[in-house]
Amino acid sequence: MIVVTGGTGFIGSNLVAGLEDRGETDLVVCDRRPQAEKCRNISKRELTALVLPEQLPEFLERNSAKIRAIFHMGAISSTTETDTDLIVETNVHLSADLWRWCARSGVPFIYASSAATYGDGSMGFDDDGSVEGLSRLRPMNPYGWSKQLFDRMVARWVDEGAPTPPQWVGLKFFNVYGPNEYHKGHMQSLVSKTFSVAAAGDPVTLFRSHDPGYPDGGQMRDFVYVEDCVAVMLWLLDHPDTSGLFNLGTGQARTFLDLIGSMFAALEMEPSLDWIDTPAEIRDRYQYFTQAEMGRLRAAGYEAPFLGVEEGVAEYVTRYLATEDPYR
Numbered sequence: 001m002i003v004v005t006g007g008t009g010f011i012g013s014n015l016v017a018g019l020e021d022r023g024e025t026d027l028v029v030c031d032r033r034p035q036a037e038k039c040r041n042i043s044k045r046e047l048t049a050l051v052l053p054e055q056l057p058e059f060l061e062r063n064s065a066k067i068r069a070i071f072h073m074g075a076i077s078s079t080t081e082t083d084t085d086l087i088v089e090t091n092v093h094l095s096a097d098l099w100r101w102c103a104r105s106g107v108p109f110i111y112a113s114s115a116a117t118y119g120d121g122s123m124g125f126d127d128d129g130s131v132e133g134l135s136r137l138r139p140m141n142p143y144g145w146s147k148q149l150f151d152r153m154v155a156r157w158v159d160e161g162a163p164t165p166p167q168w169v170g171l172k173f174f175n176v177y178g179p180n181e182y183h184k185g186h187m188q189s190l191v192s193k194t195f196s197v198a199a200a201g202d203p204v205t206l207f208r209s210h211d212p213g214y215p216d217g218g219q220m221r222d223f224v225y226v227e228d229c230v231a232v233m234l235w236l237l238d239h240p241d242t243s244g245l246f247n248l249g250t251g252q253a254r255t256f257l258d259l260i261g262s263m264f265a266a267l268e269m270e271p272s273l274d275w276i277d278t279p280a281e282i283r284d285r286y287q288y289f290t291q292a293e294m295g296r297l298r299a300a301g302y303e304a305p306f307l308g309v310e311e312g313v314a315e316y317v318t319r320y321l322a323t324e325d326p327y328r
Contacts, residue, residue: 001026001048001066002237005056005098006074008032010181011112011173011229013041015071017328018230020045026066030056031074037183040327053094057101064105069167069237072098072111075147084142091146096153102165109165110236113151113245115174115222115290116144125222126293129170129245131155140285151245167240171232174249174292177312178226179320179328189223190256191263191313195321203272204260211288216275217257220289222249225312228304235302242300249292250306262309266317 002019006012007029016027029042030051051059053074060067075091095111102109118125119138127133134152139145151170158164177189186193194204208216229248236242257271264271278286307315320326 001028001063002069002071003028003030003060003067004071004073005030005053005094006072006112008038008042009073010041010178010184011176011226012071012073013038013045013180014178014226014230014328015073015233016042016045016047018227018234022234028059030059035183041180041183043327057097060101060105064107067105067107069108069110070098070102071233072109075112075143087142087146088149091143092150092153095150099154099157099165099168100163102168103163106166108167108237108240110167110169110171110233111150112147113170113172114144114147115172115247115249115292116141117148117151117172118290119144120285120287121289124293125291126247126295127245128296129155131159154245164243167236168243169236170245171229171248172246172292173229174222174224174247174290176224176226176229178316179326180226182326190259191316192321194260195263195317198260198263198269198272199267199322201269201272203274205274205276206256206260207278207286208275209288210278210283210286214288217260217273218255219287220253220255220291221259221287222251222253222290222292223259223309223312224249224292225307225316227315228306228312231304232297232302235304239301244296244300246297246300247292247294248297249290249294250308251292251294252306252308253289253291254309259309259313262313263317265310266314267322 004012007016008031026048028049117139119140139148181188181192198204
């Protein structure tokens with residue numbers, strides 16, 4: 001039995017699909033009862049159970065002998081959420097409870113951290129997972145702060161020799177895009193948000209640059225296709241001796257023009273763009289560059305290549321967005 005928290009969400013539902021595709025048949029999703037759109041994220045899956053978060057402790061105890069691993073993808077992931085009590089309860093306390101249960105029960109624990117822990121990137125996009133290395137980072141929003149807090153708790157527990165799961169992994173996801181992100185509102189990838197506009201023949205609107213070092217559309221992100229993220233998580237499941245805190249991006253920053261140009265290319269259309277100012281309320285916190293340092297994951301033995309935006313966006317468009325059923 002494999003448990004995936006947040007399994008009706010974007011990355012979680014893709015992970016459940018990836019586990020099922022490779023023959024896993026005893027899959028449990030822990031999540032709030034999803035609304036209609038998130039239901040479609042898992043409508044094609046054969047699940048053993050769908051467990052509410054408040055039911056999870058009892059479920060784990062009742063099934064402790066069966067559970068092979070917990071993938072903790074559940075979180076309050078909006079970078080604009082301001083209810084810190086809700087964020088801490090979900091992103092920190094639940095994570096700590098699951099860590100302790102896995103340590104006590106001898107179950108591997110793979111959890112979602114975030115590149116949001118790096119803040120504005122002024123300290124780089126890498127850390128060694130140590131207490132000292134993590135303490136220098138300055139997240140820019142409550143979501144990033146909550147992920148940073150739990151990463152630092154883990155680092156302290158490991159440093160102090162406290163009980164740990166037999167395998168533990170934190171994954172700092174960068175800018176993930178792909179199927180099943182449609183419920184995320186303004187947190188969707190730019191491809192998902194603008195596809196219908198582009199397909200209708202209308203211009204796609206992008207933010208102007210307010211940094212003289214970057215042209216309009218030259219703002220850069222490490223865009224990673226969700227299928228590559230799933231491949232990494234499945235590899236980790238197959239390599240139980242691998243533990244640590246790892247970045248999960250491609251290692252190559254690309255521009256928004258590259259991303260949107262790839263979408264238009266997949267539609268066999270010439271790019272059509274409009275520009276607006278970056279909203280004043282986020283302008284001072286807007287990131288112009290992110291790029292995952294992937295050396296530690298490569299050193300751990302992960303050798304598979306990552307799709308560039310041309311290949312990843314083309315698959316996303318042709319296999320999902322441009323079809324009658326865009327859900328995985």
